[in-house]
Amino acid sequence: MAMSSLFLISVLISLGTSIGIVQAGNPNYRDALAKSILFFQGQRSGKLPSGAAQQITWRSNSGLSDGQLAKVDLTGGYYDGGDNVKFNFPMAFTATMLSWGSLEYSKKMEPQLTNTRAAIRWSANYLLKCARATPDRLYVGIGDPDVDHKCWERPEDMDTVRTVYWISPSNPGSDVAGETAAALAAASMVFRRVDLKYSKLLLRTAKKVFQFAIQYRGAYSDSLGSAVCPFYCSYSGYKDELVWGAAWLLRATNDDFYFNFLKSLGAGDSPDIFSWDNKFAGAYVLLSRRAVLNNDKNFDSYKQQAEQFMCRILPNSPSSSTQYTKGGLIFKLPESNLQYVTSITFLLTTYSKYMSATKHRFNCGNLVVTSSTLRNIAKRQVDYILGVNPLNISYMVGYGPRYPKRIHHRGSSLPSLASHPKTIGCEAGFQPFFYSSNPNPNLLVGAVVGGPNQNDGFPDDRTDYSHSEPATYINGAIVGPLAYFANLN
Template identity: 35%
Template sequence: MSSSDIERPTVRFVHTISKSAGNYPSNSPVKFRGDSGLQDGNSTGTHDLVGGFYDSGNNIKFSFPTAYTHQKYTDIGELDHVKDIIKWDSDYLLKLFVPPNATFAAPILYSQASIHNYCTFVGSANNDSENPNDINCCGRPEDMTYQRPASTCDITASDLAGEIVAALSAASLVFKDDQAYSKDLVDAAEKLFELATNVDSTKQGTYTMVDACGGEARNFCNSSGYLDELIWGGTWLFFATGNTSYLEDATKRYDDAEKDKIPFDEGIFYWNNKFIANSVLLTRLQFFHDVGYPYEDALLSSSNLTDSVMCSYLSDQNFDKTHGGLILLKPDYDTPLHDYLDLLRRSGGMCSNDGFSVRLLTSFSMSQVNYILGDNPMKMSYMVGFGDHFPTQVHLRSSSIPWDNQHYSCAQGDRWLNSVDPNPNVLLGAMVTGPDQNDSFIDQRDKPQFTEPTISSNAGLVAALIALHDPPSISYDSNGFSFGIDQLGIFENIRIPTAP
């Protein structure tokens, strides 16, 4: 099946909206959700932790997110929609950081357990079988009556701090037209980054190192390091402010972060590894807004690593593939990199013993998306609602329990979990975990290793679909290049003279 045989879906964010916590938006297209988690934060006293998103199939709110935007969203009429989703989370992130004030002498980070890991989490993930919690109770978020403790961390949770800084900074660029809100995001990010980077280096660490901070999250998304998150936060903060001290901090940490990488994470961008994402960001900076001395070494290393990663996706030596052609990385998908070659007007690059081209990268990216949408041995679309054959027993509480104005207890929720009937609520647009390494898939609600959707993996799929979308309103230049990505907008706040 060729790429032209598959009608690519219109990108909608119903899946993400269906995971919203707090006061549910009245204009949401998802009608099987309502207000939930309105008492979140009560266990901490009076701090408001209402909002955010539940991750995966449970009701825990994990706090390790990032934000992205793309002008191609405009061409499919989704720009305002995706901005609403980003703001829902950025509003929540602003609540998670409490700087020193009259009430709190030391800064506090509130965390949840999840996708991209913040320092603490709202909800319980313990294995207590006697008392209901977010793992053992298979109830809808709207029916939660059990205690939802909020974990707290101090400023030594460097990975969590860096991730929040990055998310707030990136969001500030998304909302640059709302100057007051954008300033609030930047101010919070700068304050948090200052506190996190001024901590004695011997005390910096990961949020899962401290039981009170990330102990319960440890079994779900254990963080192995923090340098990549500090670089991630510093780089995005540089883009948001143009302040070169943040770029200096990021590039100074680059070598140490490269040495700190875990071998099995090499070349993979997911919640525990931002190193390749840092390299792509810094590579873009090098090519489009060369800042010169003293950042050249880190930028050159970034560029070389980005080329190496593109080679690794095309080679059979670095990553295994299923017989059907799905690359086996991590549970999270990476964003296609061919967009950058288009923008750089590069036809390709060289690997150690071979080369790569825009055409090869585009073909590879398309093959992965086509596999997800049905071009696979199971002939199964792993996006719910797309095609004629897709998962019907998605592992998600709000999707698998009827929306019928009835309150369901944990025991009643178990009945729906173990039912063999299709979900009563179709989670339109959600990508499930997908097949195993043999291309096999089991559509059963009680097998989350196949049927569970996550925010992080779905974000990767949306990014891939957007990257592969050719916006009709974007004209081609005289050389035939399509500038579907905003080439320079990310650098608007940088005032360093561009090198000739």
């Protein structure tokens, strides 16, 4: 029997009898890794580079006036999903996860490391502008989401108001500021050996933004209201971003200030989820690194929290609070479930990596957990996304023989400027393009969509955004696991 078949059967047995057998596959992780990074070129806002630096050629310049309403330059960054709004909260989380993946798996990312750094720099450059343009302001979004969502038009044709949103001492946002600081701090480490001047600028700015988050506390949802809710409300509050931001600045600086600040915050939540909104689990795994790898007792409490999180994810754990579909996929929430799958999978592979280095193990009740326990569950999630599932469909566009063809994405679903130079207005894109049953004319290579429902079903319907829309934070989290499995013997 082939090794892949043996592995799959053992994993399915470990997941319990309620999960059905699916056909074994042999995913090409290196191909998936390259495509997952290429996706970010399709999400770029601003003036695009030429030649090999912009391989998704159906995209063109867009959002070139972003920031003008506030008399600042806020061009660049990423559109978060299939719309034309720049939401900094999820964008910063995406940048943090890309940077974390690069830091953990840089040796495994070749030859994609250069492209990964380019993806990180594209968002970091924008976040720097947002943090440095105006004293006592952090710009946190561009474009009125309510107006934007009434249109179906290419980013290149945008004629909606590009409203500028910011937080300030009188309108705080510790959550978005904490996440922005985390992103800049993490990115500073990525560029430390390749561009020291840029790295120092990133770290210096991260410190200032985090100080702003600490000094002026409050949720950005309260300050900005309908500009961010219900789209990217900070449902979990802002304490998790303060923990997350401090954890990243501690790793970047080794300054006791951040460790003492973490202690002053006290205990955090005990989550069974990790996402752009709730960062506690990610912070626990990040901080546990010192406890597991260096046996630093000061970080034991974070190691315990990280392992309690794992126990809530593992299917055979007595404290598990995680559902799995019959096909073996982690299922957390109906809308865009794969965002939670990719983020949790990142934590599984990363903690498995830490455990493997020191042969560490822990218990969930009577269940003994080793590094391979976490790795096997993580591999099952990645393989499912890449096509080893009941439908034999890859949820990454352009990967494998079958993948979503009608993704909820304006630029992908509308003809490119090259094929249709005439402007497509705000409402003109709905008919005949949005409601068409035809495949999208432009391939957004590497895009991971929201994914299947709890019954492993997937309609491939453009109008069904909760399952067919890609997002930067889904891809930002899968890059690390793909690099891990691409080079795992």
